[in-house]
Each structure stands twice: as structure tokens, then as C-alpha cells.
Amino acid sequence: MRALAGLIAAAILLLPAAPALAAPAPVASKTGEASVYKARKSWDRYSPGKRAYAKGTLLATNLNKESIPPLATVKVTGKAYDLTKGSTCGYAVFRITYMKADGSLPFKHRTIRDCTYKSAKNFTFTDKRVYLVELKVCSEAKHSKPSINCLYEQAWKVLYSTQ
Structure with missing residues (x-):
């Protein structure tokens, strides 16, 4: 067990350093205990050439500092826009x-x-036991999944990191 913890700690050190949200501030629960942690961040990002745009908020809660690495529950809410009149889509x-x-x-x-040109697509999702959330915005032809160029051509924007 001790060796596993050492391997995880070593793996964390090898991960690239990324800017994180400010340390979550404890928020008092109904009983007055400071047991719930919350961190909220607004974000926005254009695709290269400003052909697509996304904006929204990220809320991190239930930060577990006892786990290695620390983990949180993350809720992302936002809008995605296609800014082209042609046959491309914003991702x-x-x-x-x-x-x-x-x-x-x-x-x-x-x-x-x-x-849909300049008409927003609303979205919300929640994930548990999250360590890192990154974003990339692309504009390309309509497909069910983003292309390899979209996934690997430009840098990811870090929205949340527990470090």
C-alpha cells in the first residue's frame, strides 16, 4: 500500500504543472460546520480563427484533500457557439x-x-472524483466526434486542477 502511494505521488510530480483555481474556500453547512468546499470559475475560449466560441462556469465541490491526488466533484455549465455561416460546426x-x-x-x-450559426447550444454535465478539467474549442466539418486535428493540434486550456 505504501509503495502504491509512492507511485501515485511520483506520477503526480510528472504531470505538467497547470494553473489551478484559487484554493477552495470552506463554506459553512446548515449545521455551521465548514465541511463543504466550493470553487467557482467562469471561463471562455475561442477556436483558432474565432470560428467557434464556448463560455460557461465550472463549480468544484466536495474536495477530498485526504485522497492522493486530491479529488473533487465538478459541474460544468455553458454554451457553445458556431460562428460560421458555412457547413462547419463549433466543438x-x-x-x-x-x-x-x-x-x-x-x-x-x-x-x-x-x-447553427450564432445560436447557442446549452450544456451541463457533472463528474465525480475529478483531478483535472481541460478545454479545447474547434471549428470543423460536422462529424459525430471531433477530428484528430481538433484534439491534438492546439493546446488545452486548464479550467480546473486540484493541485
Whole structure:
């Protein structure tokens, strides 16, 4: 068990440093205990060439500082916009790194697609045991998933990190 904790700590040190939200402030619960942690952040991002846009808020709660790495429940709410008149769509792609029961830190993508010129697509999602949330916005032809160019061509914007 001690070796596993050491491996996880070493893996965390190898992850790229990323700007994080300000440390969550304790919020008093109904009983007056400071047991619930919340951090809220507004965000927005354009695609290269400003052909797509996404904006919204991220709310991190239930930060567990006892786990290594620290984990939180994250709720993301926002709007995605397609800013082109042609046959392209705007994509807001979120990369969410979370901890599985075995201690590994995989990631998954959540993609929001809007193909209507200047008409917003609203979205909301919540994930638990989150370590890192990143965002990328792209404009490209209509597909069910974003292309490899969208996923790997530009840098990810860090929206939330428990570090």
C-alpha cells in the first residue's frame, strides 16, 4: 500500500504543472460546520480563427484533500457557439482526468457540438472524483466526434486542477 502511494505521488510530480483555481474556500453547512468546499470559475475560449466560441462556469465541490491526488466533484455549465455561416460546426471538447477505484488517472472526453450559426447550444454535465478539467474549442466539418486535428493540434486550456 505504501509503495502504491509512492507511485501515485511520483506520477503526480510528472504531470505538467497547470494553473489551478484559487484554493477552495470552506463554506459553512446548515449545521455551521465548514465541511463543504466550493470553487467557482467562469471561463471562455475561442477556436483558432474565432470560428467557434464556448463560455460557461465550472463549480468544484466536495474536495477530498485526504485522497492522493486530491479529488473533487465538478459541474460544468455553458454554451457553445458556431460562428460560421458555412457547413462547419463549433466543438467544445472537455478532457476530464479522474481517478478510478484502482488508483489510476485516466481521462475521458465530453464533446458539445453546435452547427447553427450564432445560436447557442446549452450544456451541463457533472463528474465525480475529478483531478483535472481541460478545454479545447474547434471549428470543423460536422462529424459525430471531433477530428484528430481538433484534439491534438492546439493546446488545452486548464479550467480546473486540484493541485
